[in-house]
Amino acid sequence: MPPTKKKRSRRRTFRQILGGVRRRVRRAAGRVRSVWRRSLQLQVVTSTLVISVIVVVVLGTFLSTQINKSVIESSQRSSVSEARADRLQIADALTPETDDPTVPAEGGNVSSNPLDDVMDTVTGSGEDGSKKRYDVLILDVGSPGQSRASGTLVPADVPHSLRTALKRKVEKGEYDKTIVAIERVTLAGQSQPVLTYVVGGVVHQSSTGQNYEVYHFFPLDGEEELLSNVRLAIVVVGLGLVLLLAAIAYLVARQVVTPVRLARQAAERLASGKLDERLKVRGEDDLARLANSFNEMASNLALKIHQLEELSQVQRQFVSDVSHELRTPLTTVRMAADLLYDAREDFDPMAARSAELMQAQLERFESMLADLLEISRYDAGAATLxxxxxxxxxxxxxxxxxxxxxxxxxxxxxxxxxxxxxxxxxxxxxxxxxxxxxxxxxxxxxxxxxxxxxxxxxxxxxxxxxxxxxxxxxxxxxxxxxxxxxxxxxxxxxxxxxxxxxxxxxxxxxxxxxxxxxxxxxxxxxxxxxxxxxxxxxxxxxxxxxxxxxxxxxxxxxxxxxxxxxxxxxxxxxxxxxxxx
The missing domain is CATH 3.30.565.10 (Histidine kinase-like ATPase, C-terminal domain)
Structure with a gap:
């Protein structure tokens, strides 16, 4: 088969498959629309479910945002406060107690780098003996190779934007400013980046003019886990609330729709000719009064129909009886009229004309009587083929x-x-x-x-x-x-x-x-x-x-x-x- 014919065949097959899928989708959509239009209970439950989902989503989003904002802000304030306290300790530790920095204080040893003693002071255990939840990185601006860090921190872990902003503050002489950043940082020994709150500040020694950049790394994994649990709780509670509202809507709709459905079925049976159909009356609410009204209407309708049937039966019987009873006198009158009609030539013109008129009207009367008898057979249901x-x-x-x-x-x-x-x-x-x-x-x-x-x-x-x-x-x-x-x-x-x-x-x-x-x-x-x-x-x-x-x-x-x-x-x-x- 040439390539062109193969392509045409493939296109035709694809179109047939696509047409079949479209037809099935249309049929399914038509069945869904039919069920939707015919079920009042489905409409009520679906509407309640959609509105509940919208309300729960809006409220859940609002609550999640507010909780997230509150937790993050609280963590930020705590982190900034701790960072400032540490910078004060660092500033005190770096301030020399004598004019000669090489002289040890009261029998102490001369330190080759003051940052070592500072890190011991900053990264020590807390008052309760627990390890601090953050890491610190101290950079000596005058000696780039001189830096001290707790844990596995390295200068490359500091966000570039944060360090640039901090340098600009130093150039302007704003040493007391604090720069913060929230980024996901991958530290040594970690397989995935962790959301970290980085706080940067400068410790300035006025006596020597030397600046130290101090960076605090506060991991927010605990806060993230807390917020994740909160979001999960909101989703679970919201889903449960939606299902509960749907169940309530189903029960309420069933209590209302079931009597209406029973009334509809009773009305259909009543319309089909079952005049003894009645509804059960329970309680004294609006639905009970509706059932009472329906039963009264059905009783009155059955009474009227019965009366009309009796009247119709009487009328049909009357027409049939009269039509049959008229045949005998009509036959007698017809015989006499035939004699008069045959002898009309012997009468005077007026009498002859009267005989002709009587003959014509008798024929019309016989035809009407035959039609009335035929109509009575149809009314009585006795006509056959x-x-x-x-x-x-x-x-x-x-x-x-x-x-x-x-x-x-x-x-x-x-x-x-x-x-x-x-x-x-x-x-x-x-x-x-x-x-x-x-x-x-x-x-x-x-x-x-x-x-x-x-x-x-x-x-x-x-x-x-x-x-x-x-x-x-x-x-x-x-x-x-x-x-x-x-x-x-x-x-x-x-x-x-x-x-x-x-x-x-x-x-x-x-x-x-x-x-x-x-x-x-x-x-x-x-x-x-x-x-x-x-x-x-x-x-x-x-x-x-x-x-x-x-x-x-x-x-x-x-x-x-x-x-x-x-x-x-x-x-x-x-x-x-x-x-x-």
């Missing part, structure tokens, strides 16, 4: 054949758009045909004599039939109201084909019984379109429809208008506005 595999195209053709006579009387023509392949589906042939007849009758009545377009579509899961008219249309919000019982868009407009006002309501119930959809679209002046969508297999869930609810020409018009929407640009020199190309 007689399913058969049927080609929906044949059902559409039969429905159009039944509607052609009415369409001719209203000067309306049908435009069919059928697919070439069969549209098989498991449906109740009688009910679906009734749906289509109701849709066609409604389109004829409101189509104002214009053509009605009937379209059939199908995909793998569903079949659909759309009935499109070009009449008065629907106002916003009426696309759902049109399926209400006895609803009319214009109450003042009389029905022209003698409908009962229950056709679309029954059609929606028939579609729902099939597990399908019956939807409406309409705009004033643009007409309406009703779309019936049914699953191919009985009991299958619908995921979509093969046909669009909005007519294709309306969709194309919207798209065209959106593409041609002008964009106003700033005014040109002639004051006109121009469209963007």
């Amino acid at each position: 007689d399913l058969d595999p049927v080609d929906v195209r044949d059902v559409v053709l039969r429905a159009i054949g039944d509607s052609e006579a009415l369409a001719e009387r209203h000067a309306t023509r049908f435009e069919l758009r059928l697919p070439n392949e069969p549209c098989m589906a498991e449906i109740d042939n009688r009910r679906v045909e009734r749906i289509l007849r109701n849709l066609l009758f409604n389109a004829i009545e409101h189509g104002e004599g214009r053509d009605i377009v009937v379209t059939v579509g199908a995909d793998r899961d569903a079949v659909a039939v759309a009935v499109r008219d070009h009449g008065i249309g629907l106002k916003p919000g009426e696309d759902t109201m049109v399926f209400d019982r006895f609803w009319r868009a214009d109450p003042s407009r009389a029905r022209t084909i003698g409908g009962t006002g229950l056709g679309l309501a029954i059609s929606r119930e028939d579609a729902t019984l099939h597990g399908g959809w019956l939807q409406a679209w309409g705009q004033p002046g643009e007409g309406t379109q009703f779309r019936l969508t049914l699953p191919r297999m009985a009991g299958a869930d619908l995921k979509g429809s093969p046909l669009s609810l909005v007519p294709p020409e309306i969709e194309m018009r919207r798209t065209w208008r959106g593409a041609m929407t002008p964009v106003l640009l700033p005014a040109t020199g002639d004051g006109a506005l121009h469209d963007e190309d």
Whole structure:
């Protein structure tokens, strides 16, 4: 494989791996966000924990700084005081008691170097016999090779900045000044540098004019260990305090959230139809009063629902009983009306016209009675389906054949758009045909004599039939109201084909019984379109429809208008506005 192809392959593999990692991170972040949004207890505990950490960190930092400052300042004052006392002893020890420095004092021996006696005086044991905690370095400025030190100190251990500053003081004649420095110094015999407080000063002999530089090295390892222990204690106490506050927040949140969660679960069960759901009442606090209020609300709601169910049952039973009871007298009246209608030619014109009107109204009354009986079956839950595999195209053709006579009387023509392949589906042939007849009758009545377009579509899961008219249309919000019982868009407009006002309501119930959809679209002046969508297999869930609810020409018009929407640009020199190309 050429090098270029190998590089491309590696890049592609790297991108795939990186994409997989990103997807996993996004999924994990999404799960975390979901848990965060859904858990009130987690939000309370996390918020308390974050605030506690911030407070503990601020307080711990402040305490650690103050303790560190106090310990260091105390050590500095003590070190400077001891250094000054030692310099006074050195000055006294270097001051000669006679005019001849070679003469020993009271039988003493002549010292070759006075610094030897001085170091014995300065570095001696303390009053309690303990060894001093610091080391001393004495440098003879006049004789650079002459220096004395305690321990393993050498002149090179003195910080350069400290020695330079001390020399400047000597040049100015400021012999009583003390120069200090805090640095990490690595002394002989030590593996790591130790934080050391170095104090420098000058011992000046006025009689001889000789200067001695005195440096005290105070190791601060003890202070560092103390401050380290203090910081560790602050961290441990702070961590324990944070955990304690988190535990307290968890317990408090649990005491508050648990009743709320129980109330939420009870409300969900109540909403699902379990009207006997109640909350346990404990105590007399606000949560207990909330539980009491919820229980009272649930009891009142259950009572109202029970009353409404009884009223609805009474109404459905009344409609069903009346509808059945009316069939017998209606049959008798219909027989008498048929006799009068058949003999109308023997009557005078007024009586003949009355017989015709009575015949038409009896037919409308019979149709309304049949619709009421059908509605009562749906209300009682007694409606069933007689399913058969049927080609929906044949059902559409039969429905159009039944509607052609009415369409001719209203000067309306049908435009069919059928697919070439069969549209098989498991449906109740009688009910679906009734749906289509109701849709066609409604389109004829409101189509104002214009053509009605009937379209059939199908995909793998569903079949659909759309009935499109070009009449008065629907106002916003009426696309759902049109399926209400006895609803009319214009109450003042009389029905022209003698409908009962229950056709679309029954059609929606028939579609729902099939597990399908019956939807409406309409705009004033643009007409309406009703779309019936049914699953191919009985009991299958619908995921979509093969046909669009909005007519294709309306969709194309919207798209065209959106593409041609002008964009106003700033005014040109002639004051006109121009469209963007």
